[in-house]
Amino acid sequence: VLIGVASTGLHSNGYSLARRVLLDDGKLTVDSRLTDLDLPLGEVLLTPTRIYAKQILALTSELAIKxxxxxxxxxxxxxxxxxxxxxxxxxIQRQTWPIPTIFTVLAKMGGIEREEMYRVFNMGIGLVVIVAPHLADAAIAKLAALGDKGYVIGEMAVEESGHPLVEYVGTDGHE
Structure with missing residues (x-):
């Protein structure tokens, strides 16, 4: 199964598109406060990228990671x-983790198609760990013990001709 570990925001990706949508086209500033966001836009955009070394070391020391x-x-x-x-x-089962509000704001303000959002941004998942199904609960518990949110976000399947290598199933509630 695929275990997704929550991101802290955009991390270091998609800033060219985010800047165009929010600052250039949207005419917002880093001091802008949007009702959907708890912090000024600049603070949301500059939330530090999470480094996952601690999580990876903890998981690989106790579980067979694939x-x-x-x-x-x-x-x-x-x-x-x-x-x-x-x-x-x-x-990937889209409805299995919460999508941070900044991504919804970007999609709406920029008119960005959902598939493009998943191709450009992390959509709230900063790390994916693949484990055998019977280890999923242990992996999520280990992440929780470290103060991280982990979600079973999908599964591996046999490649079928004509299917994308990453297939998204279900809705994420942000259509």
Whole structure:
């Protein structure tokens, strides 16, 4: 299964698009306060990128990890296929984790299609760890003990001709 670890925001990806949508086209400033966001826009955008070394060390010391993907530029769509063999694909259940508000704001203000959002941004998932299904609860508990949120966000499947390497299923509530 795929365990997604929550991100702290945009991390270091998608800033060219975010800047265009929010500051250039949207005419907002770093001091702008949007009703949907708890902090000024500049603070939301500059929330530090989470470093996952502590989480990876804790998980790999106790569990058999089959793969780890840091969700950077290219989002889930481009980063996940880098860690699994050609005969595999990932099925992501969109409704399994909360999408941070900044991504909803970007999509609405910029008129950005949902698939593009998942290709450019991390959408609230900064790290994905692949484990056997029977280890999912242990992985999530280990992450929780470290103060992190982990979610079962999907599963690995056999690649089928004509299917994308990362298939998104369900709604994320932000259509």
């Amino acid at each position: 793969g780890i993907a840091h969700i950077t530029g290219g989002g889930l769509t481009e980063n996940l296929p880098r860690i699994f063999p050609a005969q595999c694909r990932a099925r």
